[in-house]
C-alpha cells in the first residue's frame with residue numbers, strides 16, 4: 001500500500017508546512033475557515049496528479065508574491081521509501097523522484113494516485129460532459145498502461161483534423177486515423193465503465209444504501225451510426241464550424257437514478273453520494289486490477305453529508321487499507337477514532353498529541 005509518511009509544503013497558496021508526519025490511515029485536519037485545510041488537501045492532490053481540484057489555472061496555487069509553489073512528500077510503498085516533489089512555477093513545472101528529475105507528468109503521477117472528494121465533486125453528475133470524460137480518462141489512465149499514449153495520439157489527430165477543417169482543406173489524410181484511434185479510445189472507456197458498473201453494487205451494499213443508480217457510456221456518435229458515416233453526414237456542418245462533431249471528444253457518461261436522468265431528478269444528497277460512489281469505485285478498480293492504492297482526500301465531507309451517510313462512509317473506508325485525509329471545521333461533531341489529528345492555522349499544520 002502506498003501512503004505519504006510526511007509532507008512539506010512551501011508557497012502553495014497560504015501554506016508553510018515543514019516535514020509533517022502523517023498516519024498511513026485516517027488523518028483529520030481541523031481549522032477555522034480560511035486556515036488552509038482545503039489547500040493542504042489540494043497540495044496532496046497536486047502531488048499525485050500535477051493538477052488542482054479547484055482551479056485549472058496553476059498560477060493560482062503559487063502564494064501571492066512568491067515565484068514557485070513546492071510540495072514534497074516521503075512515500076512508503078510496500079516498505080520501500082522514496083521521496084517525491086513537485087514545484088510549480090509561473091512558467092514551468094518541475095517534478096523529482098528521489099532527487100532525480102522526472103520529465104513527463106504521466107511518469108510522475110504513476111507513483112501515488114490521489115483521489116479527491118470535495119464540494120465541487122457534484123459536477124461529475126450535474127456538470128458538463130468534459131468533467132465526466134476527464135474522470136473516465138483518469139480512471140483508465142491507471143487501469144491501462146497504454147491509455148496515456150493512446151489519448152495523446154487521438155488528441156493530436158483530432159487537432160490536425162480540426163485545423164484542416166478550419167483551413168477548408170480535405171480531412172481525408174486524418175479521417176482513417178481519427179476513426180481508428182476513436183475506436184480504441186471508445187473500447188478502453190467502455191471497458192472502464194463496465195468495470196465500474198461491476199463494482200458499484202457491492203460498494204453500495206457496503207454503504208448500506210439502496211440508491212438505484214446506473215450509468216452508461218454514450219460514445220459521442222448517434223445511436224446505431226458508425227463514426228465514419230457520421231463524418232460523411234456532418235461534413236458540411238463541420239466545415240462551417242471548423243470542428244469535428246462526432247467522436248470520443250463528444251462522449252459522455254450518462255447517469256440515471258431509478259431509470260430517470262440523474263441530472264434532472266437526483267437530490268443534492270443523492271448527487272453527492274453518486275459522486276462519492278464513483279470515486280470509491282475507481283479506487284477499488286485501481287487496487288483490484290493494477291494493485292495501486294490511492295490516497296484519498298475528503299474536503300469538508302462532514303458538512304456535505306448527513307450523520308448516517310458520514311457514519312456508513314467512514315465505516316466503509318475503515319474496511320480498506322488506504323490512507324485518508326479529511327478536513328473539518330471545529331463545528332463538525334466528530335466522534336470517530338481518527339489515527340492522527342492536526343490543527344491548521346494561518347497556513348501551518350500541527351499534530352495534536
Ligand SMILES: Nc1ncnc2c1ncn2[C@@H]1O[C@H](COP(=O)(O)OP(=O)(O)OP(=O)(O)O)[C@@H](O)[C@H]1O
Nearest residue numbers: 013014033034035036037038039060061062063064
Ligand atoms: N495564491 C494564494 N496565495 C496566498 N494565499 C492564498 C492563495 N490562494 C488562496 N489563499 C488564501 O489561503 C487561505 C486558505 O484557504 P483554504 O481554502 O485552504 O481554507 P480552508 O481552511 O479550507 O477554509 P474553509 O473552511 O473556509 O473552506 C485563504 O485565506 C485564502 O484566501
